[in-house]
Amino acid sequence: MGFSPEQLIRIIRWKLGIPVDKDYRNLPENWKVLSNSSMYKDFASNISKCIAYILEMGIRVRLSPTSVTDGSEEDISFFNSLWASVAQWVLVNETKRSPRVTRKIYRVLFKSLPVSSHGGGPSGLAVYSGTSTKSPLHSPGRPSKEELLKAIRWKLGIPVEKDNERSQTFWSRFAIDPSCTDIVYKVAQSIAEMLEEVIIYRLELLADHSDLLADLAANSEGMEHLDSLWECFVQWLHADEARRSPRVNGEITRAVTRKTPSADPTSSQQVSRVATEMYNAASKYASNLQDKFLSPKDERSSGQMASTISKHGAATITPLKSYQKAHELPGLSNAPDSSHQPRRIDVTSATKEIPDIRATMGEGRQGRGETSSIETETPAPIIPSAPQTVKTEAIPPVSAEWRYLPVPEGPDKHPEFDARAMDSIEGFKLIGARARGKKHKHDGTNCDDWFQFCSVGDWTIIAVSDGAGSKKFSRVGARAACETAVAQLALQLENHKINFRDSWTADTLRRDEATGIFAEADLDVVQKALHNSMQKAYEAVERATAERQNSLDHFQVLGRRVEVRDLSATLLLSVHTNVPIQNGVTSLVFSCSIGDGMIAVIDKNGVSRLLMTPDSGQFSGEVTFLTKKEVQPDRLLNRTFVFLGAIRALMLMTDGVADDYFPNDPGMSRLYGDMVLNQVITLGGILDSDIAAALQKTMLYGQNEVAKAEFHSIVETLTNKDPAKVRVRSTTSYSEKLDVPLSDVIASPALLIAGSQGEPMCDETLPEEKLRVWLDSYHIRGSFDDRTMVVLYREVLP
Amino acid sequence: MSMGRRLPVYLLLDTSGSMSGEPIEAVRQGIKALLSDLMSEPTARETVYLSVITFSSSAQQIVPLTELMSFQEPSLDANGSTAFGDALKVLEQCMDREVVKATSTTQKGDWKPLVFIMTDGQPTDSWESVADHIKQKKLGNVIACAAGPGADENMLKKVTELVVKLNSLQPEALKAFFKWVSDSIKTTSQSVAQVAADTPIGLPKPDPNNMIIVL
Structure with a gap:
């Protein structure tokens, strides 16, 4: 098969609906070749894990209970804007969310919580020290899971209809709970898993995931909604392309180009090694980030926190163009500052059609109209290329790469035929x-x-x-x-x-x-x-x-x-x-x-x-x-x-x-x-x-x-x-x-x-x-x- | 059934003791990168046939002239001396045996072959007269690379006019060299048809951080 790493990336990007540069022509053919090759499954699984991992990191950073120390501006805005897209998705889908997705989200969040629904019991949660307030998780008479859920939603910038203040307060206390980090990890992981499902769906790996298949079969609109989550991710990716954290760019590029897939088409190990490298690069990046953002909590006084926050300011996020300017999502701070209330995201400019996925599956963006107000490059029409196999030849098709470019304008242009x-x-x-x-x-x-x-x-x-x-x-x-x-x-x-x-x-x-x-x-x-x-x-x-x-x-x-x-x-x-x-x-x-x-x-x-x-x-x-x-x-x-x-x-x-x-x-x-x-x-x-x-x-x-x-x-x-x-x-x-x-x-x-x-x-x-x-x-x-x-x-x- | 003409490419690689460790590993990676790079260019994929000859205390053809799609990367070990003279002899023998001349009436003649020679040190056997012979013989387009400070580009000038020098044996340098080899092959494969016999080969510019063309 022998695609170079750059080509592999382009094919996968195209397949995932992420705009590629103008030369689309060979991508459908290349996709067919790639997806039919023996190493494809490993490779695609690794890619999907890698991408989901990046999102997971975004969520983790977002939910970080500690203050920002010395993370770079672009790292912060990278994850913030990523999360903003996800938040947007959640809101857009709020009313249309399928039972399956709802169940999934709740299951995710509930799964993450070690506490029992009775609010009492110390399992996994230590009693606070340093404050006289009892753990909000132990507030008597309140179903603490719900509370936590709301608080997390708030923290993730997903508007909560009421109880914002309450959620805020809840959060600030939760943030210093020793179990917080662990819970945050689990939440992030679970939400990222959902994203991974979308990628699996898009990269046509469903056949290997029978649970997911069964789940989808039971609830047919499930995937459409998840897929629109993917759309958000893509918009973010594309919009932020130029501003994306150079570290992420660098790590991934380096991982991919350092080791190139073997030209031997049967060597699946070598090619999946590329994908694994990508995944490792993302992990490495993530753990660096972790060191920065998720450093062991110091029990700082609120005074100290305040000064740290003012050093960075409320991290203003560059909003997606579909948002109205007035909006600000909560920054990476947990100052109990009421001015940081998350405002309602203006849905009207963000709403877009959810494309009919089944009809166009396999064609990537091709066949869909312009679905967002973010400027994306309209893909050039896919130009069919590649003469097919000649029956009389024993050699497998080698012409998949031949492309067609017309006779150029210029001096002495001759007729083609x-x-x-x-x-x-x-x-x-x-x-x-x-x-x-x-x-x-x-x-x-x-x-x-x-x-x-x-x-x-x-x-x-x-x-x-x-x-x-x-x-x-x-x-x-x-x-x-x-x-x-x-x-x-x-x-x-x-x-x-x-x-x-x-x-x-x-x-x-x-x-x-x-x-x-x-x-x-x-x-x-x-x-x-x-x-x-x-x-x-x-x-x-x-x-x-x-x-x-x-x-x-x-x-x-x-x-x-x-x-x-x-x-x-x-x-x-x-x-x-x-x-x-x-x-x-x-x-x-x-x-x-x-x-x-x-x-x-x-x-x-x-x-x-x-x-x-x-x-x-x-x-x-x-x-x-x-x-x-x-x-x-x-x-x-x-x-x-x-x-x-x-x-x-x-x-x-x-x-x-x-x-x-x-x-x-x-x-x-x-x-x-x-x-x-x-x-x-x-x-x-x-x-x-x-x-x-x-x-x-x-x-x-x-x-x-x-x-x-x-x-x-x-x-x-x-x-x-x-x-x-x-x-x-x-x-x-x-x-x-x-x-x-x-x-x-x-x-x-x-x-x-x-x-x-x-x-x-x-x-x-x-x-x-x-x-x-x-x-x-x-x-x-x-x-x-x-x-x-x-x-x-x-x-x-x- | 008919098949196109082949572009034979020979890699003549020094695997003496001084190449052991990082350098030989970088060479291995370089060959892998070369393969995948060539496979992505249609003219190269359909015409290039590749052979690898290594030399240390003696020389051997470890991969005969093989089409790209069937090419298996060789495993490479580095130890021993630098029998450069033997290497040139083996190169000539292989090419005489494997390259099809255009004058053949039964087989389609090959395009003018490309030979890339890489060595990192001084020859340890007698090599001058073989080098002269090779230079006269016009085996094809022969390009020699003096890799690292221990290699002598003037020595290589006795074998061919086209000599390049690598700054070091660091992985980046070797990687850059193999990328340049790949670009040269691709450029050649794109212009094989109809070149006047004495047209000088158009080589791509090498990465100046790592390589220079020796004038």
Whole structure:
């Protein structure tokens, strides 16, 4: 699973409804991953304990019977304001409080009290010393528990309807009772337990707490009210974020970052250690606080107390914004000062809807309206991300972290996608498509690929280019190179015709060993045109650079003027014509390339013939680019190829695709198979009976069986809109299901057609759009580059 | 089925006696932090393969080149001398065996490997000629770290141009080093595709409190 501590915290915060910063996008997915992992339960339990503990401390401090000694201002206000939220909650819920919560609160408070209900009996309580007043707990005739309850409520700042004065007096005496501390601890603990229940509920750990579940089942509104307690806590947390005691911040952060969870997803111990550390940090903080605030009582005279209090003043609490300014909650003092009466909290500004929790559970804050008057950040809409598992892969989903950021505004913003088609000459269709890769989507950067094609005279001309990943304006180079190369080739080949020959042999295609010049002049014209276009393409890149020399925008991006190397790109060129032969026509293809990617022809038998050797250094990624040096004719000779013969298709692509079909021989055939199966290339001219006959010889002996066989996966496109679900078929899986060797499947148009029937790959109908969708969707681990392909293909095979 | 190209990362770590106690524990923690950090970055998670080679009186590859998701942290003990020459030899052998060159027609070539060497003291075996050989060979992007006052950055310059120096062997310093290693790997994994062969590797700035780049 491997989340970093920061991520874990963000996921938990989000799940608990505490506003996180704006990048919400992956949180729902991350939550799913986290909550399904084996260590989640321990981790979440520890978190809930930790948070409840902090609240517990707040209550304890609040109820502290001793005076404030030297606690820092922020510590005091931290806990005070925390408690103010809780108090608010209690009051808001006063009238709506469910029986269950009521019972719980009373049980809590009663449980904490060691005295018997008769008021007498010394159990746990010592007789006072130092005053002549008897212990109020022993006042005859009064149910002391109730009294204490009220006093505690008063002390906690929860307005008591009557008997304020009485409660106050009661409290001041109770405060010096030896059992007070103990009682305070228990009260604090019990109330914190309630909060812990809310966290358990929110973090979806209910299944492990059958008592709570049973309790809730008996009383359905119980959790809603507790949950609104949580809302208060959250508001406080968020409102106080900036002012929160640096000590708490520091302790928790330190605890979490000191030890990070292991990357081993099965090591639950290590991850729960993180949570335990958090918990320990909170405890440590709490015990420090305890030393400060809860020091052993000295029997001070009231005079001394008074002076201590005046040193700090009545601790004014920064009220929550929903309170009216007039209010002051009792400070951390226990001076018997009547001016410190708790006033009624103005409920109107504090009331808020209690959201329908069940409906939105699992979505955190998502789906709820603004529920409080505290300024909280409106969460950004959750943007779905993460293509799902590809069925054919044994590796578990690794794409949960990929996010989608749109193409940025800025100089030379390029369209994210491109898809075009052209009806070529004499029986071929021509389509091209380009899709921004996952890495660029994740980083929010431009697609660096480009393609261009045209059809003039007897020729189809195609160019594909991939801008260098590390160069900021390489896409500009890619585009300039493609557009110029195609224009130049069009100019030079527009009126060029290949001569008729009775027969073509290897000799016809011969080139001089030394000079590389074609023996046949009409063929050499084409080679020269290609080399010329390479040069012109490079010149276009230089021009594009010059045009941007004085651009401030570009300067700002680079920190200096733009240079040619910032536009580095590859260039793959290919031209096709039908040549007349004895009994008809056949295809003649020339290619020339600088860089990586692939140019391949699929011959009439489905066999791939590679028309380039990708430039590569010792290691992958060490690519040659279009440069002044590389476009010299002598450098291009070894990069120029020619092919003559009947073809099913000519394919040009950047390495974003080529790499996924490695080794390219015979990978390119498999790519052709995938094009047909995924309905990008529609084959015709085969009788249904021939298809049926072909199937009969395989394990999937009829079209019905093909329909039932699973050789596809459903993939979600990574996008910021509703992700399309794409049905990606695989030739490899198909051939396994058929139990026919891969090359035989590809050789058989009948089998390919059979495999392409049935459910559509996607919603698009045009071939070029289908190509774009397929490029944008198919998922392979480690394949996150831009993907571009141009295909010239026959629908009726030779 | 097809899988992406791998980014091989080798950690060559000094586990001599002087590293015992806090330093080696900090190294262990550093590796853990490195792993979790890399797993959180998608490009790194999908491409990085990690190997650990340790050296003291002799060198051994304690974790072969393994993909991140399967990587088990090794236990590390520190005792013995500093057989740096042996370490470099073992590094070369492992890389020759495990790294796939781009020229291979049957296997997808790996991206240019990253090697991080860390030592805290002087070598105790003969190492100069091996170092020269390594420097010539261009195994990939090799970065060496002279950890603490006992380490000699000039010695490491004989192995590679890219040398960093850690102020001390305190846990904070070692933690900062591993964070920097992680950032370097992530940056590299994000820009693996299409780099001109002699483009210098862009390394992130190190934390100046703990580390400097030796010019």
